Amino acid sequence: MYRTHTCGELRLNNAGQKVTLAGWVQKIRKMGGMSFIDLRDRYGITQLVVDESASHDLNATAEKLGREYVIQATGVVAERTSKNSKIPTGDIEIKLSEINLLNASQTPPFTIEDETDGGEEIRAKYRYLDLRRGPLKKALELRHKMAQETRKYLDGIGFIEVETPVLIKSTPEGARDFVVPSRMNPGEFYALPQSPQTFKQLLMVAGYDKYFQIVRCFRDEDLRADRQPEFTQIDCEMSFVEREDVLNTFEGTIKALFKNVLGLEMNEQFPRISYADAMKYYGSDKPDIRFGMKIAEIKHLTGGKDFAVFDSAEYVGAICVEGAASYTRKQIDEITEWVKRPQVGAKGLVYIRLAEDGIKSSVDKFYSPEDLTAIANVVGAKNGDLILILAGDKKRTQDAMGTLRIEMGNRLGLRKSDHYAPLWVYDFPLLEWDEETQRFYAMHHPFTSPKPEDMDKFYSSNKEDIAQVCANAYDFVLNGTEIGGGSIRIHDSGVQKRMFEVLGFGSEEAEYKFGFIINAFKFGAPPHGGIAFGFDRFCALFGGQETIRDYIAFPKNNAGRDVMLDAPSVIDAAQMDELFLKSTVSK
């Protein structure tokens, strides 16, 4: 062992002990013939001192050191004269008698400090240096803790972790699969799993009752910001359960994580809201309920006043922005421009201001103070508040209201990263009609069960009826981010067959793609359901961050490249030949 202690553990009560530390040189200062070295390892920083009385050799070695050199240093723990209360070892320093240079270092391309001067690209290339910085180390330690606590909790309530295969079969439904050519089966390919969905259902058929896995998944999508081609899920499934059982089980899991990872006791039941209400009140299927600012439908209060914009609109919605009556005309104009951006897509913005000098709006021509007050009452506005109103067709305007609500939450500082507002959303639509291909797509996946009470509609020959069927599905939302999603699954082979029919699969196609699971359901499938959590994002939110990249040790960039490895890369022609493949592009 190269050390007797780590750089994070020595205290005043170690004074007088002879110790050996090993680590990286964070910083060197010279003062009056003495050298002060901050030595860093995973556990902390300890100050080393080479004083004037030290040997010539020791001084010469200290002279040679630079940032990020790796050394082993031996000396005696002593009380510091000027203590540093910012670090746990700040009361002591080590009076060195020996330095053993273990490895030199070139000057790193950016500073290894909590706040670094390195840009994103250079830090990605030298990821192993970026990972030395405190914030990234904390992020990965948090991730480790999250995984450990998840496993401990689920193991404690009888879940069994089962590893499912990574080399599976391609079933091109939903997102694109990554594929892996098989050398031993020429012309054939494995696929990498987008999730272990079918495997966990097979494990339920096999009687494993309570399954989980923290598992890598893969999706060959065009990457948006903060999406990764490989990502990690906490994947779970249970047998003989109904929705309430699943929600209660994982609410318990999440509360245990809050408590054991963040020290937060969450004693109340998490709020629950239907998809329909989430859209109605928050204009989003993943409401951020850290703040109120609920959306009110006010169409009924706007008619008969000859205001064509509202009269012709299918939907008129309003939010009350507390205390924002003081917004200047310029600020409101800026918000108006903001809602008109294509990403929001509103045609314009109407406001009502409840100021000291009375109620005023941008539509005073059409609406009397009494009309405006009626609206203010509905949205719960009081003196000093600002009401913002959008109008248009229902779906798009609800979305726009939701986006505006979040924006106003941001502007008012209502979305604090250390405030956690969990929420369950349930009763999602089962299917989505696609005009282009003229067929239904599963909102979730083809194994999601319709709600029992909608079963008649599900078997209807009428497209409109089918479109209205609710799924027995649920999402877990934290601070406006969807962290988990799941459902009660179909366990009846007849219902599953109907689902494939509704999705427009011929029975041959269904058999080819999902034959193994259709077959499995013929041999006694239990009622079952489950959920999967996006682990990367879960960790990021627990760490108070919105981006996941710092919570992944070796992430890829937006083009799906690992810039440190320089992967993907061209492979040998011989390797291509072995795989019976030819590339149609030349590199």
Add this chain to the structure above:
Amino acid sequence: MYRTHTCGELRLNNAGQKVTLAGWVQKIRKMGGMSFIDLRDRYGITQLVVDESASHDLNATAEKLGREYVIQATGVVAERTSKNSKIPTGDIEIKLSEINLLNASQTPPFTIEDETDGGEEIRAKYRYLDLRRGPLKKALELRHKMAQETRKYLDGIGFIEVETPVLIKSTPEGARDFVVPSRMNPGEFYALPQSPQTFKQLLMVAGYDKYFQIVRCFRDEDLRADRQPEFTQIDCEMSFVEREDVLNTFEGTIKALFKNVLGLEMNEQFPRISYADAMKYYGSDKPDIRFGMKIAEIKHLTGGKDFAVFDSAEYVGAICVEGAASYTRKQIDEITEWVKRPQVGAKGLVYIRLAEDGIKSSVDKFYSPEDLTAIANVVGAKNGDLILILAGDKKRTQDAMGTLRIEMGNRLGLRKSDHYAPLWVYDFPLLEWDEETQRFYAMHHPFTSPKPEDMDKFYSSNKEDIAQVCANAYDFVLNGTEIGGGSIRIHDSGVQKRMFEVLGFGSEEAEYKFGFIINAFKFGAPPHGGIAFGFDRFCALFGGQETIRDYIAFPKNNAGRDVMLDAPSVIDAAQMDELFLKSTVSK
């Protein structure tokens, strides 16, 4: 929830309670108007009774049930008249008042019993049914426990689990990589990791100090029996350590697993043996030391007696088979044929028998009883024992002796699966010369450090010197199976450069393949080392089995196929086009 209790938990003290169970019908018996149903779930089996007094409906439902039907059953717990001491619930039964048929089942293609009538192929195809059987369920439960305990122990001593990427860069050195075409980077490929070796070393460079991961790895090899294209490793790495630190840390881990998973206290230090001694005494680099039967070199006792076979042999080795003097001539002939098989490759077998009536051998023509007694003394043979002797060139004959030793251990029943004999083997050769390609290959991988004392030889310009360099590497062997292997790594970029040179990589080639790690070593790499355990085989050995397939939920067959999924499979032409690929075989 579909149940109040599981099928494994009701006892006599529950008598009188009304309960609801859910599970699979294991068996139905009718006796005198009563139906007895064995209901099975993951937790056990409980007997249900429908007696004559039950309603017509209930009787009719019971009548319909068949093997593997899924039911929910409600009734009152009652003491059994004829108890079954073989199962924990054997004192009670449930007098049913209600059966709710949750799902029917076709007759399964094989019996769902501990001993099944199904062949390997059919059980693989219906893996979800095979997984219902007790032995497989126990195997996966053991695996879960092993993983949990490994994590708990390593977390407890400060290791951090870090997930490393699955989509990495192809570095065609060693075994073949599986590759993944990148759609977003046309003509380029990711590779799947054969191990996270370089990543864990980068994590050490990044200062993570103690890393582990239970991680999937991939190797596109021609499959031998009991090899899987994807397999799981317990992968570990530590900084600022020497060999002893690594061995002690993981000896602690293994002992914790023995204790917490199998209830076995291992208080002694695990034996350690050098590679050279392992070959000398056991003819194997992974000795099974559950039994003695050490190999003795006896060349020096055989000369000058005109026995040409021994005189011309580079090496003569002997083992003493205890109590086997009673073997018949026919038995010995059979062993002689056995050692002549190409898999063993000996030219013949000489024996010495220490029977009641004196010492006899198959070479009495050449050796006197005194000569034979001298040999008997060296191998430690006593009256009643049989000595078996092979001769030939050293390397091959040692191997053959090792194989013969294991065979005799099997024949004598000395290799009990519930007896555990752990062993560390160290000081492996660093390099292997390949005559065909006229170059050295790394025995382990190119990051393994030479032993410090062999550094001069490592830099020698003489091939013979280099061939003699020992690696600072070690294996963990359990019952004759290599379960883990690791080494102290190179952390000096100069030594690493020399290694690439010795392996015959041009500096450009080394840069292309391993540039990122060569670079990383320039920025302060700490001394480090680690180990990786083959988790599938570790679990199998803990379960007392030699084959790993039962310890993997969804394994592949020897052709690398998942016969349940029917994967790999052909993919759409459109998918091929998107990947800029053409297959050179038609399917």
